[in-house]
Amino acid sequence: MNETRLYLDTLTKPRGSLGRLEELAVQLAGIAGARPEAILKKAVIVMAGDHGVCEEGISAYPPEVTPQMVANFLNGGAAINVLARQAGADVYCVDIGVNADICHESLISRKVGKGTGNIARGPAMSREEALEAINHGIEVVEGLFGQGYRLFATGEMGIGNTTPSAAMLTVLTGIDAEQTVGRGTGIDDEGMKRKRKVVHRAIAVNAPDSTDPLDVLRKLGGFEIAGLVGVILGSAARGCPVVIDGFIASIAALTAYRLAPNSKAYMIASHASQEAGHRPLLARLGLEPMLDLKMRLGEGTGAALVFPLIDAAVLIVKEMATFDSAGVSRA
Structure with a gap:
């Protein structure tokens, strides 16, 4: 350096x-x-999973949108597909917890379960399931590394996943839910009040151990969040930079950092999203985002936009x- x-x-x-x-x-x-001095071969890994907490009315979209958007990714029609093509990157979609049976030749199937439990009433998953999902993320990176990919980006899809992410952030950092809960898919003021109550209830019901990131993940998180923890750890273990997308990907990054602090050196924060908790989350990680485009889509879109900047840094040298x-x- x-x-x-x-x-x-x-x-x-x-x-x-x-x-x-x-x-x-x-x-x-x-x-x-x-x-x-070499442009790196790029992959966006989109982890997809559903969330039982959607039963609490915390999203503007119904849960069936998750498998519908997975089909959209696989057919190349989503925003992440467009931006990845522009950046010369490939998109790989992983079914790690979608509440539907999806068959497609391009889908990477690593299903741990058909959606998590409702965190407002009990844990999202077992400790064993959390570890399985993390290992799947590592395995996906291993497979792509074997195909020559050396630069990874974290993407996700899961209706309702800003709620578990906000709950995890509150527990892992002590930041109040008033600051960690955002509008997600675009809920109104009443929806925001309901979402904050759900986050408080989820923390009270599950009583996660804030000193144990795996306990927080398994009680409050999502299969796709756990999968992204594996993607980040797998990238770092293979000596590859990993571009962190928005709020959900960043809570996975914070979890990975708490599990293995050295992994932070391999992380590149792509952008500051409009989700309320994202900037304080990045501050706790000590990462500075490259962009601020007022985005809040997810999928890995912010990360894909940073790929050309990474190429530019290489070409300057x-x-x-x-x-x-x-x-x-x-x-």
Whole structure:
């Protein structure tokens, strides 16, 4: 990393003038153990799962939208497909907990269960199921790594998943639900009141141990959140950068960090979403987002938009002339 910093200072520009792009180049050097000079093969991993807490009326959309959107991903028609194509990335959709039977040649099936339990009435899943979902995320990364992918992004789909994410954030950080609960799919003020009550009830009913991230995940989380924890840990274990998308992906990142603190060095925060708890969550992680486009879609869309910035950081190191090679006078 230090060698890359010094090399960046020899390029034909004022020191540090490319800002976050230079920081990215330095981080990529640390991850790879070498000066970054190769464009990395990219994959967006979209984990999909349903949530029993939808029974409490906390979403503007019905649960059947989850399998419908999975079909949309597989047919290439969702926002993440469009943005990934623009970035030269491939999208892989994983059924890790959808409450439907989906058959498609491109689907990666790793179903742990048909949706989680209703966290307002009991735990989302067992500890064994949480570990299984994490391991599935690791296995998906392993498989894609074997196909030459070296840069991963976290995507998700699961109607109702901002509610468990807000509950997890409240427990893991102590931030009150008034700050962690957002509008998700676009609920009204009454829906917000109901959602906050559900989060408080879920925490009271399940009494998760805030010092045990796996306990918090299994009592309040989702199969897709657990799968993304595995994606993040698997990427770090393989020495690959992993781009964190929005609120749900970031709660997976916080969980991964609590389980394995060294994993943070491999994370790149893509954007600051409009979801209420996202900025304080990133602050607790110590990550600074690259973009702020007022997005709140999920799917990995914010992460896909950062792929070209990562490519730019690599190409600056690879192709930009030095003062000496260009015959430019230094300051």
